[in-house]
Amino acid sequence: MTGTSAPALPARPDRRTAQVLASGLLQELSHAFGGPFHFLLPEHFDANLAAFRAALAEAGVAGEVSYAKKANKAAVWVERCAAAGAGVDVSSAGELRETLAHGVRGADITVTGPAKHAQLLRVALLQGCLIAVDSPGELDHLLTLAAQAPRRPARVLLRRLPPGQHSRFGFDDAETAAALRRCARAGETVRMEGFAFHLSGYALRPRADLAGQLVTLCRQARESGLPADRISIGGGFPVDYAAAADWRAFLARQRPGHYHAGKVFPAGGFYPYHSPVAGADALRAVLATTPAGHGRPLARLLRDAGITLMLEPGRALLDRAGATVFRVQGVKDRDGHAVLTVDGSSLSLSEQWFNSEYLPDPVLLTPAGPATGPPAHAACVGGATCLEDDMVSWRKVPFPARPAVGDLLVYPNTAGYQMDSNESPFHDLPLPPKVVVDGPADHPRWRLDRHAPAH
Known part of the structure; x- marks a missing residue:
């Protein structure tokens, strides 16, 4: 069927991804694997890491950038952190084991998450990791373990409950005061290095405001003889997937009729695929903001207090660093649009996890190369399972040519959270492999990623 009124949302162009699409490599890999796969572009990870470090240097702020490992399980990102001397943020024994195995020092690892398992705490202690403690009970547990194995002090950050939020994470004011007294009494068993927080969403001013509060808390903690020389503001740096005009036009035009079966998503349920300030520029904006109650920008507060700023970006370090490839294995017409069935499932494109939709347009790659031209053929994309709701794209995506078997x-720019956060071998379908791509533009090389999936 031809003709479509469905709005498009083209991803921002990426030269390296375009080179891979034009090389013929993806068709060969699809034939070799016989199913969906992801390809990874580590050079973009390296560039994003360098950009965050440059933003810190420009502001004259001592800082440490740690990759939030939960954003993508691939080993290559941890390997790049090890090579660059960057840190990694982990939240489980498996993530810690993988990170150590791929060369990152314990001193460069931050362990986060609530109510950590005793074995995770023991290994973190032995390896000298920095542990973001979430509750009074966890602090007591950690200090007990540290006293039983006095090889080195427990390195601790206290995670703060964001003011005015009903979060299940972090210390409130009274708990924080009690925790500081507890750390002071513990003596050499603990090194209380500062405070941490994590905010949901992507607003920048709340991050600056809360960071300013943590600077004040560090100064107060020092009065009790505690080092308190660093704060972690977590991640939440937005990624700019699409141009502003394209995003505005998409939001203005899209309606339930543009989705298979009239699918309706919750109001405000889409990720903000355009952000006017993203990645390292978002960090620059946070550092330039004057926190509430202070008379100087955050960067100046950090410098004057001699405090190291710790960051834990995940998605932002993975911007443009990979894509997901499905093969069309069935095409049918339904109510004026095509319904495609691909050789995988929506579990490999994890935005569905949030009852949402991954919106950047997939590229149609034909045997002759990427299809080009005006949008003319609308098609939604379903997975190869027996579930009615297994839709990789509910949206009737406007393609420049009719997709064929x-x-x-x-799907572009899927490395950040999309590839594997919700993956599952449902129907005994194999998990899509990850392929690391590098080498020259006219002859890209590839290898399988070295991550060992848990069994």
Whole structure:
């Protein structure tokens, strides 16, 4: 069927991804694997890491950038952190084991998450990791373990409950005061290095405001003889997937009729695929903001107090660093649009986890190369399972050509949280492999990622 009124949302162009699409490599890999796969572009990870470090240096702020490992399980990102001397943020024994195995020092690892398992705490202690403690009970547990194995002090951050929020994480004011007294009494058993927080959403001013509060708390903690020389503001740096005009036009035009079965998503349920300030520029904006109750920008507060700023970006370090490839294995017409079935499932594109939709347009890759031209053929994309709701794209995506069996759909910029956060071998379908791509533009090389999936 031809003709479509469905709005498009083209992803921001990326030269390296375009080179891979034009090389013929993806068709070969699809044939070799016989199913969906992801390809990874570590050079973009390296560039994003360098950009965050540059923003810190420009502001004259001592800082440490740690990759939030939960954003993507691939080993290559941890390998790049080890090579660059960057840190990694982990939240489980498996993540800690993988990070150590791929070369990151314990001193460069931050352990976060609530109510950590005793074995995770023991290994973190032995390896000299920095542990973000979430509750009074966890602090007591950690200090007990440290006293039983006095090889080195427990390195601790106290995670703060954001003011005015009903979060299940962190210390409130009274708990914080009690925890500081507890750390002071513990003596050499503990090194209380500062405070941490994590905020949901992508607003920048609340991060600056809360960071300013943590600077004040560090100064107060020092009065009790505690080092308190660092704060962690977590992640939450937005990624700019699409141009402003394209995003505005999409939001203005899209309606339930543009989705299979009239699917309706919760109001405000889409990720903000355009952000006017993103990545390292978002960090620059936070550092330039004057926190509430202070008369100087955050960067100046940090410098004057001699405090190291710790960051834990995940998605922002993975911007443009990978894509997901499905093969079309069925095409049918339904109510004026095509319904495609691909050789995988929506579990490999995890925005569905949030009852939402991954909106950047997939590229239609035909045997002749990427299809080009005006949008003319609308098609939604379903997974190869028996579930009615297994839709990779509920949206009737406008393609420049009618997709055919054997064509590939390449979903761009999926490395951040999309690839594997919700993956599952449902129906005994194998998990899509991850392929690391590097080498020259006209002859890209590839290898399988070295991450060992848990069994």
